[in-house]
Amino acid sequence: MSSSARDRVRTLLKTTGWLQTDIDTLGNDADLYVAGLTSHATVTLMLALEETFDVEFPDSLLRRRTFSSVDAIVEALAEIGVNTEAV
Amino acid sequence: MTTLQDEHRAYRDELLQAGLLISMGVDGLYGRSGTFEGIVEGINHAFSKVGDPDRPDVMRFPPGIGKWQLEQSGYLKSSPQLVGTIHSFTGNDRDHRAMLETLEQGGDWTAGQKMTQVALAPAACYGVYPAVAARGPMGGNGGLVDCYTYCFRHEPSIDPARMQMFRQREHVRLGTEEQATTFRKLWMERGQAVIKSLGLPFEVDVANDPFFGRTGKLLATSQREEALKFELLVPITSTEQPTACVSFNYHRDLFGRGWGIKTSTGDVAHTACVGFGVERITLALLKHHGLSVPHWPQQVRDVLGL
Numbered sequence A: 001m002s003s004s005a006r007d008r009v010r011t012l013l014k015t016t017g018w019l020q021t022d023i024d025t026l027g028n029d030a031d032l033y034v035a036g037l038t039s040h041a042t043v044t045l046m047l048a049l050e051e052t053f054d055v056e057f058p059d060s061l062l063r064r065r066t067f068s069s070v071d072a073i074v075e076a077l078a079e080i081g082v083n084t085e086a087v
Numbered sequence B: 001m002t003t004l005q006d007e008h009r010a011y012r013d014e015l016l017q018a019g020l021l022i023s024m025g026v027d028g029l030y031g032r033s034g035t036f037e038g039i040v041e042g043i044n045h046a047f048s049k050v051g052d053p054d055r056p057d058v059m060r061f062p063p064g065i066g067k068w069q070l071e072q073s074g075y076l077k078s079s080p081q082l083v084g085t086i087h088s089f090t091g092n093d094r095d096h097r098a099m100l101e102t103l104e105q106g107g108d109w110t111a112g113q114k115m116t117q118v119a120l121a122p123a124a125c126y127g128v129y130p131a132v133a134a135r136g137p138m139g140g141n142g143g144l145v146d147c148y149t150y151c152f153r154h155e156p157s158i159d160p161a162r163m164q165m166f167r168q169r170e171h172v173r174l175g176t177e178e179q180a181t182t183f184r185k186l187w188m189e190r191g192q193a194v195i196k197s198l199g200l201p202f203e204v205d206v207a208n209d210p211f212f213g214r215t216g217k218l219l220a221t222s223q224r225e226e227a228l229k230f231e232l233l234v235p236i237t238s239t240e241q242p243t244a245c246v247s248f249n250y251h252r253d254l255f256g257r258g259w260g261i262k263t264s265t266g267d268v269a270h271t272a273c274v275g276f277g278v279e280r281i282t283l284a285l286l287k288h289h290g291l292s293v294p295h296w297p298q299q300v301r302d303v304l305g306l
Helices: A005-016 A039-053 A070-079 B004-017 B034-054 B067-073 B093-104 B124-133 B177-197 B213-225 B254-259 B278-289 B298-304
Strands: B021-026 B029-032 B057-059 B064-066 B085-088 B114-120 B143-152 B165-175 B203-206 B229-234 B243-252 B270-277
Touching: A005 A039, A005 A070, A039 A070, A039 B213, B004 B021, B004 B278, B029 B034, B034 B143, B034 B165, B034 B177, B034 B278, B034 B298, B057 B124, B064 B067, B067 B114, B067 B124, B067 B254, B124 B143, B124 B165, B124 B254, B124 B270, B165 B177, B165 B278, B177 B229, B177 B243, B177 B270, B177 B298, B229 B278, B243 B254, B243 B278, B254 B270, B270 B278
Parallel strands: B057 B143
Antiparallel strands: B021 B029, B064 B114, B085 B114, B143 B165, B165 B270, B203 B229, B229 B243, B243 B270
16 A cells, blocks of 8 residues: 555554654644654664654754754655655 | 964973973873863862752762773764773783893883773763663653763874863753753853853864774764754864864763663653863963963953862
8 A cells, every 4th residue: 555755654653653643643733843753863863763664864854953853854854755645 | 384283383382481381201191280170170169150050960970980880871883983992901820021121121011911891981971871770760850960071082183182081061951852852952051151250262063083083074064964063163273274162062862872761751761961061161361361361351260269
């Protein structure tokens, strides 16, 4: 079954326990840091995204706001060439 | 053309020649003379004069922390390149003979060394968080701890201001977000006042820790974007690259969460700390006022009690 990058990001956030709020109750533009994402969890999230999508974030994207919401993450993935529609 | 490295070497050699620092044959590892230690004590005196009225809990830890404390602190995730761990010989008589033989042949005699339960403290406050956590929830005023110890960071350098083993005098505040941020704001003012009273030029700037690798880059930019760390910088060997002599850090709930430190209402504690790098301030004083303490301005000696 195919799923969009947005769905895969949401699944990742749901299964890892990095957030203190259930991702299902959050919109795609919700601030993940407000939802409990810590700096160290952001690092783990970044590595998990790289593994899931087989990509490497360039230095210019290694910023806090890159991972600030599901939408921001998907936008960053698109920027580095990930097909963010159904894959 | 004089490079920054030349400047570092020149100042280090000057300090060694004057006997203020004592060579131990390893970059960044030095003995200190009585005069040097007198200045260090003076800086502690100045720090205490400002900080003691807050009636902190005084805690003095050895330069070692438990291996378990290092593991739980998260430091291995962010700065593995700086970590120092203590290893020791644990073999039998035969292993001992083999080790000595290897040593005699100039080989790697450390191959059989095993990790002990002790690591070196990367910062003075690392012993504080588990100690406070072990006491259970704090009272409504939160906690305030005064700590001071030798720290180790593996970054050999000929810059005398980048020692591998150095001391930090710190106050650590634990409590609500407001208590932690108010503390940091107060000490940013106090820290500047102390350094100003010592007749040193300085600037305060937002900073980041030297985190490791690509993930460290993300941690560093996050730290800057959130302005979690400020440093008070004094030019020592370079005006373009001044040296951080005092740091003002707000950790949010990183340590509160990591160690399970709770406020009186049961919430995860926020923490902040101010750290004075006493060797660096000493080196800045020697650079700006000269190597002869009796010739320093009277006002500076008064602040230091010298």
